[in-house]
Amino acid sequence: MTTDHLFKRRRQVYYKKLGKYLKYVLNDHFVLALLLLFGALGFTYSEYVETVNLGAVLPRLVLLVILIGVLTIGRVRTLIEPADSVFLLPLEEELEAVMKGNLVFSVSFFSIFMMLVGFMSLPLLTVTLAITQAEAVMWVVTLVCWKASQLMSLYNEGKQKDYVVLRQSFIFLASMGLIISLFLSIVVGFVLSVATVLGLIWFSFYYEKTTRWDFEYLIESESKRVNSLYRLLNLFVETPYHSNKVRRFKWLDGLFSSRFTDASPTIFYLARVFIRNTSFSGLYLRLTVIGGIVIVFTDSLIINLLISILFLYLIGFQLLPLNQMIQQSITFRLYPLSNKLRERAIQQLLLYLLLAAGLVFFLLALNSGVVEATVLVLINLVFILGFIYVYVPKRLRKKA
Amino acid sequence: MSLTVNNVTGGYSRIPVLKDISFTINDGELIGLIGLNGAGKSTTIRHIMGLMEPFAGEIKLDGKSLNEAPEEYRRKIGFIPETPLLYDELTLREHIEITGMAFGVGKDEAMKRAEPLLSMFRLDGRLEWFPSDFSKGMKQKVMIVCAFIIDPSLYIIDEPFLGLDPLAIRDLINLIVEKKTQGASILMSTHVLANAERICDRFIIIDQGIIYAQGTLEELRLHFNSPGASLDDMYTRLADREGFTQ
Numbered sequence: 001m002t003t004d005h006l007f008k009r010r011r012q013v014y015y016k017k018l019g020k021y022l023k024y025v026l027n028d029h030f031v032l033a034l035l036l037l038f039g040a041l042g043f044t045y046s047e048y049v050e051t052v053n054l055g056a057v058l059p060r061l062v063l064l065v066i067l068i069g070v071l072t073i074g075r076v077r078t079l080i081e082p083a084d085s086v087f088l089l090p091l092e093e094e095l096e097a098v099m100k101g102n103l104v105f106s107v108s109f110f111s112i113f114m115m116l117v118g119f120m121s122l123p124l125l126t127v128t129l130a131i132t133q134a135e136a137v138m139w140v141v142t143l144v145c146w147k148a149s150q151l152m153s154l155y156n157e158g159k160q161k162d163y164v165v166l167r168q169s170f171i172f173l174a175s176m177g178l179i180i181s182l183f184l185s186i187v188v189g190f191v192l193s194v195a196t197v198l199g200l201i202w203f204s205f206y207y208e209k210t211t212r213w214d215f216e217y218l219i220e221s222e223s224k225r226v227n228s229l230y231r232l233l234n235l236f237v238e239t240p241y242h243s244n245k246v247r248r249f250k251w252l253d254g255l256f257s258s259r260f261t262d263a264s265p266t267i268f269y270l271a272r273v274f275i276r277n278t279s280f281s282g283l284y285l286r287l288t289v290i291g292g293i294v295i296v297f298t299d300s301l302i303i304n305l306l307i308s309i310l311f312l313y314l315i316g317f318q319l320l321p322l323n324q325m326i327q328q329s330i331t332f333r334l335y336p337l338s339n340k341l342r343e344r345a346i347q348q349l350l351l352y353l354l355l356a357a358g359l360v361f362f363l364l365a366l367n368s369g370v371v372e373a374t375v376l377v378l379i380n381l382v383f384i385l386g387f388i389y390v391y392v393p394k395r396l397r398k399k400a
Numbered sequence: 401m402s403l404t405v406n407n408v409t410g411g412y413s414r415i416p417v418l419k420d421i422s423f424t425i426n427d428g429e430l431i432g433l434i435g436l437n438g439a440g441k442s443t444t445i446r447h448i449m450g451l452m453e454p455f456a457g458e459i460k461l462d463g464k465s466l467n468e469a470p471e472e473y474r475r476k477i478g479f480i481p482e483t484p485l486l487y488d489e490l491t492l493r494e495h496i497e498i499t500g501m502a503f504g505v506g507k508d509e510a511m512k513r514a515e516p517l518l519s520m521f522r523l524d525g526r527l528e529w530f531p532s533d534f535s536k537g538m539k540q541k542v543m544i545v546c547a548f549i550i551d552p553s554l555y556i557i558d559e560p561f562l563g564l565d566p567l568a569i570r571d572l573i574n575l576i577v578e579k580k581t582q583g584a585s586i587l588m589s590t591h592v593l594a595n596a597e598r599i600c601d602r603f604i605i606i607d608q609g610i611i612y613a614q615g616t617l618e619e620l621r622l623h624f625n626s627p628g629a630s631l632d633d634m635y636t637r638l639a640d641r642e643g644f645t646q
Contacts (some may be wrong), residue, residue: 246488246530265502273489331485334449335502336474 003094010079024237060182075225076106085215093211114147138190145193146174152200266345299368308361354384402585408457417443419609425585432600433589440609441589478547482558484539486531493527503550513549536563557588597631
């Protein structure tokens with residue numbers, strides 16, 4: 001079996017698995033909720049665009065931040081597995097063609113995504129910059145070029161760690177380029193992005209001749225990619241959980257000295273997992289901050305309610321894999337603890353974490369009035385209790 | 401009376417790996433579980449630990465099965481698995497604390513009991529480390545420490561010497577013998593026959609899921625008609641003759 005065949009089979013297995021998960025995703029009610037939300041957001045956006053004047057700076061700044069964020073997420077799909085660092089080591093040369101194929105695939109995939117983002121941003125650019133049709137095309141191509149540059153710089157980092165400098169330069173150049181596009185000249189920004197992408201194509205396909213790979217980096221990068229994909233799918237269906245890199249955060253040790261975390265081994269463990277495994281704490285923090293920002297800037301009670309409940313829902317779902325970690329742990333099965341105690345501990349931890357996020361939302365909602373904030377916190381409370389005591393136990397029984 | 405395994409048949413899916421296995425381990429007794437790779441040693445251990453359900457037969461610890469008294473049953477067993485099972489997110493200190501909490505020893509008492517073991521295994525300066533910072537042998541040492549601090553009445557030890565340095569092997573053997581003298585029962589599976597011969601009271605020789613022979617070294621010598629032979633000699637001769645390897 002050649003390396004080519006090996007990866008062809010891996011791709012088949014991978015897409016079959018994704019297909020299976022997708023079936024659950026499309027069957028879920030949450031898709032409807034998301035569609036409604038997107039509809040509402042689209043509507044709000046179109047209403048908002050009407051009110052923007054020619055030359056307005058703030059909307060373009062917001063767009064800039066969003067675009068930089070979008071440009072830094074996403075990786076090359078490599079399907080590299082940990083065992084490859086042993087078994088594929090003598091086949092590095094054959095791997096070259098496979099990896100180039102992966103790069104082309106990921107660039108194509110994300111190009112479509114960036115085109116969509118580009119089209120969505122066009123109405124805003126039309127009102128703030130009064131761009132021509134030619135400029136609109138250039139703008140969309142600019143975004144695609146930046147995305148391709150990001151993926152190529154990541155690709156080269158897989159060859160040699162030192163090439164992290166490519167990614168760093170990419171972030172700098174792309175930020176500069178987008179600022180130029182949005183505030184000075186679409187044409188100049190376009191030229192810069194095309195030059196960058198051409199430079200990187202030359203570098204990746206003609207200059208860099210080594211066929212050696214940094215397997216440790218490839219393995220870690222692929223596992224991060226699959227993890228973030230699974231986390232997304234986990235909104236709908238139970239996906240396998242793979243542990244992320246762990247950080248010590250010694251300064252947060254104080255959080256674990258309470259009676260609560262010492263009450264049961266389950267909470268003792270999960271509290272530390274939550275903090276130290278950044279895929280939990282990082283996401284919790286991000287979702288709470290994003291939800292909080294929207295709430296602070298919105299006066300409408302209805303929108304605040306929708307946003308707060310949506311974000312509590314998202315946070316809750318992102319925390320569910322904590323349960324999987326306990327279920328998958330052989331050590332926990334060997335402890336003299338009853339299942340009931342274990343389940344109760346997980347519920348309790350989720351409850352406290354959601355209540356903390358709810359409290360943040362309440363404090364930020366005070367901005368739009370005490371009565372509104374009180375209504376918000378009460379409805380959130382009902383939602384949290386329903387989520388923890390009705391939905392979670394039911395959801396945990398549904399498995400792919 | 402400690403552990404009794406009665407006519408246990410069991411395995412993965414419906415194909416039995418273990419076929420009608422019976423043995424007992426008394427208080428203060430150290431039993432060596434001997435067999436080739438794939439003979440059924442780890443499967444036997446998984447059944448005793450309750451990680452697998454037997455198709456037939458019963459396993460009782462002090463007269464009670466796992467289903468009759470799950471928490472009591474589990475509290476009595478200290479387990480050192482073949483592959484170290486550690487939490488990525490917990491430091492060495494926290495592994496000791498959570499073990500103490502789970503087995504009702506308490507965090508502080510667990511740390512107190514762990515101290516001499518930690519210094520014996522030269523882990524005392526590494527309390528704040530994560531498992532990812534440890535080598536295979538160090539991880540194994542952490543498992544050993546965690547099993548010994550709960551002071552169980554039955555130790556189940558699966559391939560304990562793999563990856564340990566010579567000093568640690570010596571110290572572990574001393575620890576096992578000490579616990580045995582204090583009255584604990586120990587089941588140890590190993591391929592290091594020389595160590596097994598030195599410390600075990602009895603041996604269970606298992607092949608293709610069947611107990612081929614069991615007894616003391618003398619009884620085995622008598623059984624196989626090879627006076628004065630070492631366990632290693634007997635076992636390899638036996639394996640060749642009986643075609644264990646096929």
